[in-house]
Amino acid sequence: MKYITIPQLAEMLNVSRVTVFRWVKSGKIKASKVGGTWIIDDPEILSTITGELTDAQKAEISEAVDKAVREYGELFRLLSKQ
Numbered sequence: 001m002k003y004i005t006i007p008q009l010a011e012m013l014n015v016s017r018v019t020v021f022r023w024v025k026s027g028k029i030k031a032s033k034v035g036g037t038w039i040i041d042d043p044e045i046l047s048t049i050t051g052e053l054t055d056a057q058k059a060e061i062s063e064a065v066d067k068a069v070r071e072y073g074e075l076f077r078l079l080s081k082q
Contacts, residue, residue, distance in 0.1 A: 003039040006031070 006024065010017045023029040024038060031040045053061070069076070 003041050004045075006038045006040070009040055009045070 004012075006020045007017050009029075010020045013020070020029065021038070024031040024040075029040060029045060030042045031038045033039075
């Protein structure tokens with residue numbers, strides 16, 4: 001798992017370290033304190049920053065597409081003919 005620190009996240013988001021620290025303290029961002037350093041190990045935060053989907057997000061999207069095709073497949077076929 002990849003970890004980032006509060007200063008690293010602040011730089012990535014172009015906000016102050018104080019802002020990120022407030023988000024951590026309010027619970028908006030999950031972080032853990034290791035020694036004297038706060039680390040953020042939330043894969044959702046990292047995927048938001050990098051623009052990449054997590055495996056869980058990919059699975060959720062795949063499941064939603066499969067469900068839509070199962071339930072509305074015939075409708076999709078009819079609409080594609082028009």
